[in-house]
Every structure is written in structure tokens, then in C-alpha cells.
Amino acid sequence: MGCRVTYDVDEAIADADIINLLRIQHERQRQTMFPSIGEYTKLFGLTKQRLASPSRHPHHASRPVNRGVEIDSDVADCGRSLILEQVTNGLAVRMAVLFWSTRQRPRKSAWGDPFSHRPRPRRRPQSQFSF
Numbered sequence: 001m002g003c004r005v006t007y008d009v010d011e012a013i014a015d016a017d018i019i020n021l022l023r024i025q026h027e028r029q030r031q032t033m034f035p036s037i038g039e040y041t042k043l044f045g046l047t048k049q050r051l052a053s054p055s056r057h058p059h060h061a062s063r064p065v066n067r068g069v070e071i072d073s074d075v076a077d078c079g080r081s082l083i084l085e086q087v088t089n090g091l092a093v094r095m096a097v098l099f100w101s102t103r104q105r106p107r108k109s110a111w112g113d114p115f116s117h118r119p120r121p122r123r124r125p126q127s128q129f130s131f
Helices: 037-044 083-103
Strands: 018-021 057-060
Touching: 057 083
Parallel strands: 018 057
Antiparallel strands: none
């Protein structure tokens, strides 16, 4: 399949140039998937030691970043971190994709094209009397 499966983070990032992290979403878990935050950080967190290679750049998929859990604050704020740039670019890309994907499917509406910059037609109030 072109991939190698490993359960050791240090082995997985040994040859990595980019390390992309995901946020732990405690609010969506019905039960804890690991015994403690400390254990998770020790086993999977991106620390200074794991980022030791100068060619590695940390990425994070979203904000907020759980500092001290999946990534150390020093690593998130280091000069090699691309997190802020990724968040900024990710927002622009998501907006463009949403615009493009909805623009490709024209919708017919009483109000006209939702993406045109023409003013919407005003509806006259229906009256039983004619003037």
C-alpha cells in the first residue's frame, strides 16, 4: 500500500520533514481513550526533543492548539513552526473551496443568483385593493 505501520512516534517521525498534529477533542469523547493527559503527552506529544532535527517543521490542523498536550508551547512558537501560516492559508482555502463548489451548482431562487452582486428584486406587498 506504500505505507509502513508503526506504533512508535519517534520511529514514525524519524525521516519526516513536516509533522502534522491533530487536536485532542475532549468534548467529543464519551470516554477517555488514554489514562491521562500526561501519558498522552509523553507517548505522542511533539516536544523539543522530537523536533530536534533542523529540517522538521511542525504543523497543526486547527486552532486552538492544546499547548502542553499534543505540542509544547516552545515548539508551537519556534521559528520553524508553520502553524499560524497554515491557519491563515487554511481559512482562505476553505472559503475559496466553499465559494467555488457552491458556484458550480446554480440555484434557482425567487431572489435570483445568491452570488451575484446585483440587488435583490423587491417584492411588492400583496394587496387586495388596486390603486
